[in-house]
Amino acid sequence: MFAQPEEIRALAKVVARHEGIYATHMRSEGGKLLEAIDEALDVARVSGVRLQISHLKTAGRANWGKLDAALDKIRAAQKAGVEVASDRYPYTASCTDLDVILPTWAAQGGRVAILARLRDPDERAKIRAEMAAARDDKYWESVWIGSTHHLANAPFAGKPIAVAAEAWKLPPLDAALRFMETDELFTGGIFFGMSEENMWRILAEPWVMIGSDASIRAPWGPLSHDHPHPRAYGTFGRFLRAALDGKPVSIGEAVRKMTSLPAEQFRLKDRGAIRAGAFADIVALDPKTFRDLATYEKPHQFCEGLSAVWVNGVATFRDGKDTGARGGRYLV
Incomplete structure (x- = not known):
């Protein structure tokens, strides 16, 4: 997430010499999807490494219309001799750590530093304000809780975050921050943000594996x-x-x-x-x-x-x- 393209290209050249593969969880799967694909393909072109685009998707309704352009970029690279393939799972919800939704600056420095920010009232208020500005109330309807770490949070696993928010009498955003802090960043988040039509189109591509x-x-x-x-x-x-x-x-x-x-x-x-x-x-x-x-x-x-x-x-x-x-x- 924080490595610069020049560093990745340098490492990929070493991988290519040993006939390895560069499997990338791209820098963006949503708002900067096309730019992220360009970056991954550029790494493969410059280094000669085989490229695996992990879990190709168009995340977020605002990005569903980018699929044609995304597929065109990959097909064009293949025709130009770049060895690139991808993989996908047949679900419209993704899953990762809940804290992936934190602002980039707030997610830097490792677990101890992130938790310190969440437990500092001023820093937490800054984080909350930035997250509230980036996501409207409807966004939280698509967020579920996966795995939890703190025993008191276990009853909410496998349920919409709205269930916890209601139980705690908090807005969903504050419920999310509470999960992150009390689970010490071990909360799983399930995010329903993908198009089923796009999912099947991606899965049908001959170079997309399961x-x-x-x-x-x-x-x-x-x-x-x-x-x-x-x-x-x-x-x-x-x-x-x-x-x-x-x-x-x-x-x-x-x-x-x-x-x-x-x-x-x-x-x-x-x-x-x-x-x-x-x-x-x-x-x-x-x-x-x-x-x-x-x-x-x-x-x-x-x-x-x-x-x-x-x-x-x-x-x-x-x-x-x-x-x-x-x-x-x-x-x-």
Whole structure:
């Protein structure tokens, strides 16, 4: 977020020499989306590095109309020889730390410095005034709370921030600042700000692979203790279900986007294909019953309709049950 383009270009040249990849969570996905795409493409052109634009989106209603220009820029770069691809998840809400909405100056200096500003009455008032000027009351209707850190905040996980605001008798903006302070910047924010039409158009592009933008979760044990975005469980199932139902691409293309396309882009040898000599990573499912179940309110739910799963040739799931076998290994 704070690195300058010159620094990124210099680092990308080193990455390119080692045949690596530059995966960028761009400087902007909303108001400065087109400028951010230009910057990312410029890094790739100057350095020769392969470029991965992470989670391509048009965030915020005011930016929905920028999709054509965004896609045109990427296609033109591809025609000019720039190796660029992207990824996307099939949801219209994003998820990140709630404090991403702080003014840029207020988010600098690390956790200790940010919390000090939030706990200083004068600094907090300055932050509040700037945030209030940048976002109207309607904005807060699109904000939900994800994971929380402080026990007292846990009841609001998976709910609109308006629920907490009402309980605390605060405006939503002040509720957001309270979450940030009491959770010590560990509050997850879920932001409903994307166009469904644009989402499907992006997902249909042949160079866009499917990616969850989520870390590993489980319905039990230590990995079940937070409240993630449903994409952590439902991304691939949701997209495949859409393809089975006729949109936005064929079933074969949907599978390619989840398997061989990312394997090729990230140079994962012998992955993403079923052939002699490749690693046997295989999913068997019932196309009639297969679907995602995870929701924003109840995200810790696996897809249903799976028959079996093999990881590196090891049966890890069969007949609706975890076999206990562990076939996973590091990807190198």
